[in-house]
Amino acid sequence: MKKTLQRVLVVLLIILSGNAFAQSPWRLSVSLGPSLSYNTLSSDRPLPSGKFEAPDRFGASFDLSAERSLTPNLSLRMGIRTASLKVGTRTQFIARDSTTGAVNGWGRNDGYTQFSPANLNVGFTYNSKLLWRRLILTAGVDGSYIINRFDGYVREKDDRKIDGHWPGDVYQYELESAHTRNNGLAVTFRTGLDYKLGQYRSLTVQVLYNQGFRDLFHISTKELDLNGVNYQANVVSKGSYLALQMGYKQSLRWKRSGNYMSPYNTPLTGKRSSNRPDFTAGTAMVGVSGIGIPYQTGGTFANVAARGGIFVSERVLLGAVGFGAYSTIVPIEAPLTGWAAGPMVRYHISTTAFSPFVEAAYLMGQESGQTYRRGWQFVALMPGISFRLSRHVKADVGVYMLRPTYPVSENAVISLPQLGLHYSW
Secondary structure: OHHHHHHHHHHHHHHHHHHHHHOOOEEEEEEEEEEEEOOEEEEOOOOOOOOEEOOOEEEEEEEEEEEEEEEOOEEEEEEEEEEOEEEEEEEEEEEEOOOOOOEEEEEEEEEEEEEOOEEEEEEEEEEOOOEOOOEEEEEEEEEEEEEOOEOOOOEEEEOOOEOOEOOOOOOOOEEEEEOOOOEEEEEEEEEEEEEEOOOOEEEEEEEEEEEEOOOOEEEEEEOEEEOOEEEOEEEEEOOOEEEEEEEEEEEOOOOOOOOOEOOOOOEOOOOOOOOOOOOOOOOEEEEEEEEEEEOOOOOEEEEEEEEEEEEEEOOEEEEEEEEEEEEOOOOOOOOEEEEEEEEEEEEEOOOOOEEEEEEEEEEEEEEEOOOOEEEEEEEEEEEEEEEEOOOOEEEEEEEEEEEEEEOOOOOOOEEEEEEEEEEEO
């Protein structure tokens, strides 16, 4: 009896040790993408609406993490992330003709500082089962210790004067910056999905919101004069931001060669079903995408993009795209309209039901306001994801990023979320 029990224990130890060695609990991931920093504005008295603001500003974010599976659906996550945060102020003025007093434009005075706090984080990730043989949905929460890094000065910029002086209502002020605390605390909420490229690799997409609890940086106004009334205002950043990131995830070891597995160590029984290939050579595609965005201070911006082409090889589409825009955000020249068209190339990473892609185009056209008309030229880039709805119909989600090449004075990148459909045959 004793020998039998010893044999059973030895067998169990062999099985457990074999499974422990065979498991691959560790995964490394890296991701990056745009971020939107959130700032708070306070004053010693109510500020006039639209005259003095603390705008949220876009930057870049980065995330590096390591995960360790605790169960097939729960993982411990630790890592470091950072984002380029801008803290600043903005006033608006109306430009008038110095002789007639007629309105002929508008402008802004800006002052801001930029810093990139490093968040050392630890938390948990909960994941779904493998869906459609490729997708895993994720959600998680982290606690962070923020190490504040900053540049230590405030940048200020005034638009040019007209006829040698500021016409109309101009709001002047000086800025003083201060680092209230060097370090801070934050909590981060995450959600996203992983897309399997193969047995060892995955693409990952995540949306995260980082909420800080301590003031990391503040800007104070000095002698802020709005229509003859003095104000004392403060703009504060706690390191809070919203980010959309795409990246790559790699498992360090997998359970068994040849097994089709999720990145979270759940083996699948049976063989994989064959894929229905999409985006193959010789097929054609037409589609449309767009977005409508209401502006918080009034007005709306909308765009639509129509595209079409032929896949000259597997996953590579050559074609053309037309772009139209309409805006009522700027009251002086509203409505603004614009159109552009040009050649386009699009590349899909895979031929499966869920396929990340990137699209590039060069667009030429025209922009028109109430009092002007001028040429328009853009370099356009759109990363996105295509979802199969049926054999011929797919849905697209992406971000259109436009950089003007004419007029060259407007060299900022315009980012537009896009929702769309396309039909292929």
